[in-house]
Amino acid sequence: MSKVKKKIKTIRIDVDKCNGCRSCEMICSSFHANPQYSSNNPARSRIRVIRDPHKDIYVPVYAGEYTESECSGRDKYTINGKEYDECAFCRASCPSRSEFKEPDSGLPLKCDMCESDPTLEKPLCVQWCLADALIYEEREEEVEEDVKQEEIEVGLESMVDKYGLQKILDTVARMKKKD
Numbered sequence: 001m002s003k004v005k006k007k008i009k010t011i012r013i014d015v016d017k018c019n020g021c022r023s024c025e026m027i028c029s030s031f032h033a034n035p036q037y038s039s040n041n042p043a044r045s046r047i048r049v050i051r052d053p054h055k056d057i058y059v060p061v062y063a064g065e066y067t068e069s070e071c072s073g074r075d076k077y078t079i080n081g082k083e084y085d086e087c088a089f090c091r092a093s094c095p096s097r098s099e100f101k102e103p104d105s106g107l108p109l110k111c112d113m114c115e116s117d118p119t120l121e122k123p124l125c126v127q128w129c130l131a132d133a134l135i136y137e138e139r140e141e142e143v144e145e146d147v148k149q150e151e152i153e154v155g156l157e158s159m160v161d162k163y164g165l166q167k168i169l170d171t172v173a174r175m176k177k178k179d
C-alpha cells in the first residue's frame with residue numbers, strides 16, 4: 001500500500017507562560033470578522049482563554065469539532081491544587097455552553113489555523129502572544145493512502161445524513177450517465 005505525506009500543524013500551549021492578556025482572542029476574532037479586521041469581539045474568537053485571576057488560572061483552549069449532543073456526564077480537573085470549571089478544557093462547540101459559537105448566528109466556530117491565501121508563516125494568535133505561551137510547530141508524517149479512503153467515507157456519511165442515501169445514489173447514477 002502506498003504512503004502519502006501529510007503536514008501536521010500543532011500549537012503547543014505553555015500554560016505557565018500565559019498571563020491572560022487575551023491578545024490571542026482579539027486578533028483571532030478580528031481576522032475572522034466580516035469584513036476582515038472590521039471589529040474584534042472575543043466571543044467570535046476560535047481560541048478562548050479560561051481566566052480566573054483569583055486562582056491565577058489562565059488556560060488558552062482552541063475551538064475543535066462541533067458536537068450535536070452534549071456529553072452524558074461532566075469532567076472537572078484539579079491540577080496542582082487548582083480546581084478548574086466543569087468542561088474547562090473541552091474544545092467542542094457543544095449545546096451545553098456558549099463558547100465557540102458565533103454570537104449572532106449561533107453557528108459553531110472551529111480553529112482553522114488561520115487558513116488564508118497567501119499562507120501565513122505562523123497562526124496569528126501565535127504571532128500576537130508576546131509571552132510565548134503559544135508555540136507553533138509543523139512536521140510531516142507518512143500515512144497510508146487508505147486514510148484518504150476513510151476521509152471519503154466520513155464525507156459520504158455526512159452527505160447521506162443530510163440528503164438521504166437514495167438521493168446520493170440517484171445523483172451518482174446521473175453523473176455516470178454523463179461520462
Ligand code: SF4
Binds near residue numbers: 020022025060133
Ligand atoms: S496572547 Fe498569549 S499570554 Fe495572552 S492570553 Fe493569549 S495565550 Fe495567554
Ligand code: SF4
Binds near residue numbers: 123125
Ligand atoms: S490559529 Fe488562527 S484561527 Fe486558530 S485560534 Fe489562532 S488565530 Fe484563531
